[in-house]
Amino acid sequence: MSEKDVDVDTSVAAGVELVLRSTRVVTPEGTRAASVAVSGGKIVAVGAYDAAVPDGARLEDFGDDVLLPGLVDTHVHVNDPGRAEWEGFWTATRAAAAGGITTLVDMPLNSLPPTTTVDNLRTKQDVARSKAHIDVGFWGGALPDNVADLKPLHDVGVFGFKCFLSPSGVEEFPELNQDQLATSMAEIAGFGGLLIVHAEDPHELDAAPHKSGPKYADYLQTRPRVSEDTAIEGLIAVAKRIGARVHVLHLSSSDAISLIAAAKREGVRLTVETCPHYLTLTAEEVPDGASEFKCCPPIREAGNQDLLWDALADGTIDCIVTDHSPSTADLKTDDFATAWGGISGLQLSLPAVWTEARKRGHSLDDVVRWMSTRTAELVGLDQKGAIEAGRDADFAVLAPDETFTVDPAELHHRNRVTAYAGKTLSGVVKSTWLRGERILHGGEFTEPAGRLLERNN
Secondary structure, three states: OOOOOOOOOOOOOOOOOEEEEEEEEEEOOEEEEEEEEEEOOEEEEEEOOOOOOOOOOEEEEOOOOEEEEOEEEEEEOOOOOOOOOOOOHHHHHHHHHHOOEEEEEEOOOOOOOOOOOHHHHHHHHHHHOOOOOOEEEEOEEOOOOOHHHHHHHHHOOOOOEEEEOOOOOOOOOOOOOHHHHHHHHHHHHHOOOEEEEEOOOHHHHHHOOOOOOOOHHHHHHHOOHHHHHHHHHHHHHHHHHHOOEEEEOOOOOHHHHHHHHHHHHOOOEEEEEEOHHHHHOOHHHOOOOOHHHOOOOOOOOHHHHHHHHHHHHOOOOOEEOOOEOOOOHHHOOOOOOOOOOOEOOOOOHHHHHHHHHHHOOOOHHHHHHHHHHHHHHHHOOOOOOOOOOOOEOOEEEEEEEEEEEOOHHHOOOOOOOOOOOOOEEEEEEEEEEEOOEEEEEOOEEOOOOOOEOOOOO
8 A cells, every 4th residue: 555545434434325346547656456535525535446345335346447637728728718719717617527527727818808807807706607617717818008916816716817918809808018018017916827829930930931821831931930939039038137036928839948947947937738639639630720739839740749748758848738710611711821720629528639649658647747747837726637645536438448449420629620620539438527516428418516616715
């Protein structure tokens, strides 16, 4: 028995309502056979596999299927209210649950209103409250004219603040110039907040070739790696000067990895994410006119992808999130210049990452670290992200060796446009659990049971 194991039948038997058992439970100490005791929606013990089940407790035995902590996706565009025809809390949280995600944090833009004032946050929370199948938190937004709104938003529990350094694609969420970036960053640092940044340099984008049409190679030239590299270099310099905590969103350029590694060695308070589509899809495979592959920054070449995986393995890149950014199908035209830039990935992120990770010699322990533990740490959700006593009893049950072919008709996203159509992926989510209650099993959902989260709750 591990030092971390507790005899469920002796130490914590009173009040145990549920015991989950598997020959493969992913814990902070590694994957092992174990029993997980649950009471009041919390994990109260991780015990020996064959520990006696307390009187009155229900046993769920998953055999050799893997018990994972529920994934935490900190980069999701739900678009509700205002653009709910693009997605919506009901559909987004169902798709997330189907992919083993039990917590998401919603981005402040693409909804109307954007989450840039306390009143706007309350509007969004009111819409989400009755529709959330999983737990939902919210990012605030940092705009050129809302510096005075940042502290009030922080005080009511947003997890941090998103800004753009180049145009966002929606007029109600303008980008920050360098002076505005420094002003917002200093304000946020003053109350101990987190600034998360879409880092593409507008001057480098303006200098890039301006091409339209169906050829992906032409689109790739319009958003070169240097646009990310320059923006990240500048962001690091400002964060270092101010002493701020900053997070780089959706890194796609491997050329920026050395800058990021050096900044971390120097003690800059910097974290970085990348996304499943950068890790599993390549520019070489994108068909002309297939704008379901369009995102900003773009999917790059296979050699670039290899270096992103290396940076994940050595910790330079901290975590993996979806950047789920859907739209209606009519906005995905065959002209890459005008098509909406965003990839829908909530339901498929876990199997997509696992399929590629296992090919590269990584384990499910690694995937959980990147997609649950570190994302929970990023936003300070200490009750999420691991199977250990004291955490929320949020789980995904995964058959890691089972495969399926992606059929868009079987997705729960409101708009079933996907870059993964026709791909064969490994890893089938058998059930998803939120605070000890099974919310998805056999393709059937319970009524919404998610809670609206605030920072530090």
